[in-house]
Amino acid sequence: MKSIKSIFLLLFFQLFLHTQFAVGQDIPFVPPVFNYNTTNYKAGNQNWAIAQDNNEVMYFANNQGLLSFDGVNWKLHKLPNNRGVKSIFIDKHDNSEKIYVGSFEEFGYFERNAANILVYHSLKHLVNDYTFVNDEIWTILNHDNTVYFQSFSSYFTYRNNKVTAHKSNPSPLYFFTLQNKLFAQLIKDGLHQLKDNKFQRVITRDQLSDDDVVGMISLDSTDLIVTSKYGFFKLNSSESSVGKWQTSVDDELQDAVVNRVVTISDSLFVIGTINNGIYAITNKGKLAWHINRKNGLNNNTVLGLYKDKVGNLWAALDNGISNIQLHYDISIFEPSDIQIGMVEDMLITESKTYVATNQGVYLYNPSIKSFTQLPAFNIQTWYIKQIGKQIIAGHNKGASFIENNSQTFIKGSSTGGTDIKEVTINGQEALIETTYSFLSVFLKDNADMWQFSHNISDGFVDLATNLEVDHTGNLWLNHMYKGIYRLRLDDEI
Structure with a gap:
């Protein structure tokens, strides 16, 4: 699984044509x-x-x-x-x-x-x-x-x-x-x-x-x-x-x-x-x-x-x-038969290629050698990632799970999911999502599946577009205009 961030209108791949995914999925x-x-x-x-x-x-x-x-x-x-x-x-x-x-x-x-x-x-x-x-x-x-x-x-x-x-x-x-x-x-x-x-x-x-x-x-x-x-x-x-x-x-x-x-x-x-x-x-x-x-x-x-x-x-x-x-x-x-908009993120799995754009989420269709939009997913989408067995996409309204080429909105997720990363704090695994305002936390349920847990509303409330986690557990957040923030979550996340 690979995810590639882009700000171009075209799909630029800094990879050779003969990589396994390109040949396997027949993307021209x-x-x-x-x-x-x-x-x-x-x-x-x-x-x-x-x-x-x-x-x-x-x-x-x-x-x-x-x-x-x-x-x-x-x-x-x-x-x-x-x-x-x-x-x-x-x-x-x-x-x-x-x-x-x-x-x-x-x-x-x-x-x-x-x-x-x-x-x-x-x-x-x-x-x-x-x-x-x-x-x-x-x-x-x-x-x-x-x-x-x-x-x-x-x-x-x-x-x-x-x-x-x-x-x-x-x-x-x-x-x-x-x-x-x-x-x-x-x-x-x-x-x-x-x-x-x-x-x-x-x-x-x-x-x-x-x-x-x-x-x-x-x-x-x-x-x-x-x-x-x-x-x-x-x-x-x-x-x-x-x-x-x-x-x-x-x-x-x-x-x-x-x-x-x-x-x-x-x-x-x-x-x-x-x-x-x-x-x-x-x-x-x-x-x-x-x-x-x-x-x-x-x-x-x-x-x-x-x-x-x-x-x-x-x-x-x-x-x-x-x-x-x-x-x-x-x-x-660059698809010739459809305008997919500005590409924000891409997810390539063993069998599928997803593209997150300012117009929604698209799936590559090998039979027509082009993209088709996922049903009812016609909204600004900032990221699409596979974490474990689940695919998560962040968009203007929050975040959604994608399964069987359809989306399920995640209740409680904050408006404008922009990025998401897997972290481990004091031995506890979690997903931290940046949004237009809060940081959102996802935890695993008894079936070992990620579910929305809560928003962190104390200490940081601001627009963050990208998130990275260093080896000590610090969160590094990029603000579109204000620069870089460094945050550290408490033990209870």
């Missing part, structure tokens, strides 16, 4: 999300790709140019033709740190000059014997000291200040690197490896349920192929066959349509979808969390994903940019 906690839109960054809606430089500045391929964000300031760096940027790659091995970008019938790199200003250098003029026809650069990557620019009809290699155009049939749909190898998904074909500028088939399309590969990752010593609609396949060591790698969301992903994938750690990876936001999946194939427009994202269509240097996840969206805070041990659940 998600990491905190910070959203940015055109009002923030003053550029286009669509963002396609993301990268980060050695100074931890973030860059985004925006449909109005290259967008940069240093954590405070946004800046738009336009291409000479004012075209949008569709892909980014930062060469961090070069002393000058080139920021490669791809656009419509255009590619090149930004580089800082002596004044620390980004200046664009086009590479298109280095292309010989090639006619650009609607070539849009969708992927840029480095392999074997060569920069590759991939469009849907061809690809270009840049090495030693020389650009070479390459045509292929079928044409490339996606390029990937895995285990120091360069792979390509060809249009309406299977997965190929690029060797000596020749595509060699690795996996046929039939082996992948006639689907497109959208990503390849290594996870916990396992190489995974990620497809658009039919989930994940484990690539064997000979790279000639695959086996289905099951997850708990395979059926869901068919409709969501996977578009991007990024590894977070050896035990977690994240996929971005076209229709339903972002899914985080463990190395056991279990869903860790799912964020979409209902619970955090600006938009459900994820066009790019990137893990930054501190471990946070950035998402380039069809409308805006989202930053998912993964490096904090904090998760959030």
